[in-house]
Amino acid sequence: MATINDIGVAAAINIVTALAFLLAFAIFRIQPVNDRVYFPKWYLKGLRSSSIQTGGFGSKFINLDFRSYIRFLNWMPEALKMPEPELVDHAGLDSVVYLRIYLLGLKIFFPIACVAFTAMVPVNWTNKGLDRLRHYNISFSDIDKLSLSNIPNGSPRFWVHLCMAYAITFWTCFILKREYQNIALMRLQFLANDQRRPNQFTVLVRNIPSDPHESICELVEHFFKVNHPDHYLTFQAVHDATKLSELVLTRKQMQNLLDYNINKHMRNQSNRPVIKMGFLGCCGEEADGIKYYTSVVEGLTREISEEKQRLRTGTKSIVPAAFVSFKTRWGAAVCAQTQQTRNPTEWVTEWAAEPRDIYYDNLALPYVDLKIRRLIVGVAYFFLTFFFMIPIAFVQSLANIEGIEKAFPFLKPLIEVKFLKSIIQGFLPGIALKIFLLFLPRILMQMSKFEGFVSTSSLERRAATRFYMFQFINVFLGSIVTGTAFQQLNSFLNQSANDIPKTIGVSIPMKATFFITYIMVDGWAGVAGEILRLKPLIIYHLKNSFLVRTEKDREEATDPGTIGFNTGEPQIQLYFLLGLVYAAVSPILLPFILVFFGLAFVVYRHQVINVYNQKYESAGKFWPDVHRRVVTALVVSQLLLMGLLSTKHASKSTPLLLVLPLLTIGFHKHCKNRYQPAFVTYPLQVS
């Protein structure tokens, strides 16, 4: 078991890493040569232009103004300075609402941490419950002395924890409700103030039934002229342009290769570049590179114009979906909210997402397909979640010192060095998990795409839900209860409903140290790494050195990236879960979580202002998901505390604790009825 020293070492390492990242960032960002990496948002907005033209050769690339090095931490207050309404204009509502998740964390956990440290830490510390363990030669650390484990069984002191659970619940619910209200209001205002974008007048119609007598265009026209006579304006058919987009993509790649060959030739005018026609350009006949690619590009250009012509005139490529525009927002709101025909699976209407947000590939999927795909993805997700754990468990078993020593006995002298031992114990389990989790979001996004959602925002929301559930089962439960997720599932099925919270609850205090290191690695160092943007920095400089010829190329050389809701939000939610679960058990975790929320808020606010370029604007449509997951975390924390207390012979408190989840679920239902419609429908009054 990790001692307080291990934690200290891990903390030191992570703090140093985080500080190093921040320092590196502070220095890098004021170098003109990195300007496009750290301020791409301003370039995209046209408010900043390339600074290469001005000054001498040196000052083109390196900042020689030493005064600016003194002010190198200026970015922090700067990031906080921009007021929220301006930020909405600058970066969109999605980003602002996303930042409010971090604020929500601070608002919830700061008062809880204060109360926990003044009221609960003394109550836990001044006991000798753990001392009896010493008789059995079971080691425990000082950190455990701060937790609930230190209180002897059946002690009346558990009433303090009970009161704390009530306080946490009411405070969290209060903050959650206020936040839901604010964000619903912000969303409605944003939609109303928004300069009447066309998609607010437009409804997406899917599953248009086929008719032997009419084409889809005629069908749509007739249907809406009959059923929405006063408000219908026009419609836009959706063409299946998969072939065209493939052709365009291929041409771009070929053009790129052509450019590369021309470049090569220009540098070395004497010999023309030669390519090989066989497998992967490694074997086969030789040919003139420039000539070959020129002819390929020309051929593709011809094909593209033919395909365009075919799409423009033919009707075969039209898919059974259309964007229908109305004369008034009222008409569109009505059409989006009502059922059109007797068969509710035909002529399905919904608000059209932003043009940028629409995921065109899925528009044409028929109703039955959608259901089958959902089933397939459900099954696939089940297997992914419950069998992905095996490699993680393997790595974690290695990460304990004894395991490594057994597996690789020759490493023993090295590991026994005290400093290295601390590193391994403090660091490895967190990192192993993190690396595995890096692969996951892409798989989940592909799953969502396959499932048939029609907007990127909903794809990301679904992927986020799946990611969170994965983290909950595999990171949270998987770290608390040993064994693979499938073994857990099996043992839960064979346990009584009463025993499950007990089994999990009883191991919670033991795992506090593990989660502290996890928070430092994943939260602190991870967030500090985010601001450094090491990967885009390297890619930009590589591209800049080898590929960039024009200003436009340079613009394309940096990928500003997006917030990444599907990966970022589940990560934050894991901290909410940890915070709520440990608040009443081992409050020592809370300061670490508070540091994460504070740091992440500043860092992401900076990134939102200066870097990220959101691909779509859903006007904070993801908030109900955020709210639901925090409430879930709250209920889980209540159930686990109940389980833990009942193993501590404090079963008198169980009925009192049982009230909490019921109240919390009631609260959630109320919030859902009251605020969720603002995120789904569009009230007629404001349209």
Added chain:
Amino acid sequence: MATINDIGVAAAINIVTALAFLLAFAIFRIQPVNDRVYFPKWYLKGLRSSSIQTGGFGSKFINLDFRSYIRFLNWMPEALKMPEPELVDHAGLDSVVYLRIYLLGLKIFFPIACVAFTAMVPVNWTNKGLDRLRHYNISFSDIDKLSLSNIPNGSPRFWVHLCMAYAITFWTCFILKREYQNIALMRLQFLANDQRRPNQFTVLVRNIPSDPHESICELVEHFFKVNHPDHYLTFQAVHDATKLSELVLTRKQMQNLLDYNINKHMRNQSNRPVIKMGFLGCCGEEADGIKYYTSVVEGLTREISEEKQRLRTGTKSIVPAAFVSFKTRWGAAVCAQTQQTRNPTEWVTEWAAEPRDIYYDNLALPYVDLKIRRLIVGVAYFFLTFFFMIPIAFVQSLANIEGIEKAFPFLKPLIEVKFLKSIIQGFLPGIALKIFLLFLPRILMQMSKFEGFVSTSSLERRAATRFYMFQFINVFLGSIVTGTAFQQLNSFLNQSANDIPKTIGVSIPMKATFFITYIMVDGWAGVAGEILRLKPLIIYHLKNSFLVRTEKDREEATDPGTIGFNTGEPQIQLYFLLGLVYAAVSPILLPFILVFFGLAFVVYRHQVINVYNQKYESAGKFWPDVHRRVVTALVVSQLLLMGLLSTKHASKSTPLLLVLPLLTIGFHKHCKNRYQPAFVTYPLQVS
């Protein structure tokens, strides 16, 4: 344990009872004096007038035409003769759809029974699994030999039961889907053909927010003129006329007493009736009855007209709800389906129910009240369900012979008479339950009323759901697993999720005989009793002898009654549950259920044609509930079979059985998406 002889005796008793009821009905119904009791529907429709005027004195009351006695069973074919469309015109869609529940039972169980008896009964019978019990001196009856219990553990014959489970699932789902489709179509056609009733143009608006500057009437007028400018026609405010209706009720009672006194005086002109003014008319000062009641009625009449005047002019009595009418059905459909304002808990719109169907008392309840009331009712229902069982369990424990003999040893010689013993064993458990269940529907209706539903139909639907859940827990589970419902709940909580179906499943075959007697008492004799209408018959004749003076009085003397969805449908659903659960276990139950469905269909079809006068018309809006409950029963049957088979060492089949509930739930979701909207919203296309 009841033997086949006990069952035989119980069957004989019940068949005789049922036949006696049917015979009595056949004779009573052709007596002119009972005409109003057995054919009130025709009187109400004005298609039949009192037959008392024609013929001599004797034939006024008693049918002397002996030929008609020969044809006394004519009512059965007559009840089946009327074609369905005509029945819709005659009795409304609700009644027709209700009758189709019985037909659904026949359609599902007739083929299943045929297959079960040709395939499964031989498989079960030709085993000696139960014979080994004889060694342990455990008695079993021949009925148990027909069930799955007779197959030895681990026998390959269980594959037959597995195939049967699949066949049952697919057949039931097939029939359910076809029926859902038919009824959705019938509903939409009914609504479309219906002679454009005003409520189809009307929307009920609730939770109108209060405004200090405008009255509710002005508010409604302005709101809809602004938000539905093209379609809004007018509105009807709702007045809180509780006081008025109380006054009217009191006047009716007083008028009745006045009439009684006048009657008394007319019979005996010599002395005027005298009443006492004290407690319950038993003590206190004496007064002239006619004079006193005349003055009271006059006073009340004055008060009523004042109250009417007050309601007509004042605005204080207006409640924050209104009926808003639109120029087109399209406008009403749009308003009912859309969200009106930013706050989804204000200006809540829904289709107005029929005027007859509206439950006015609940129109004015504010949103928060509704939520609180729902919570209170939920808790109350929980306690009702889990503690109501105690008296039933007590009676059931008495109903076993040994229990009675212990409790009342002096009855021993009487009970030991073989015939009486059979009666007690076959009869009592069913009757005890039935009596308890008679009290329940009223309590549940009161709960629904308190919960705040705004139409009688939804009140009845909710009461039916609660009644079904009650029956499921207390009648079904309570009879299978011994102990009170609360003990069960407690033991289920302490059992693993895997073990619950095992515990219940293993007792199922043992309880077949109990449920057979239950079906005979509750189903056969109960339905036959329904057609006799003994209670209305007696009340009518009592009223006719003492109170009736005019033709109008006679009309009011019979209460034709209604189908009673809240009591009838849960009862049918219990038979669906029993049928599906026992189909693969003890198919011997199926013929009893089939007889019930057949008999009930004929009886209720007769009653719908000749007796019942529906209080409202919801156009079959209850079908989704019916569908959902049958699907639930199917899933329960699959889980219990799984539990039963796993105790029989046929665990190889468990994964194959696990697929079935998943498929069934998928099927339910599909049906819900596809057909349920037809019962909730109104598509714009047909409006």
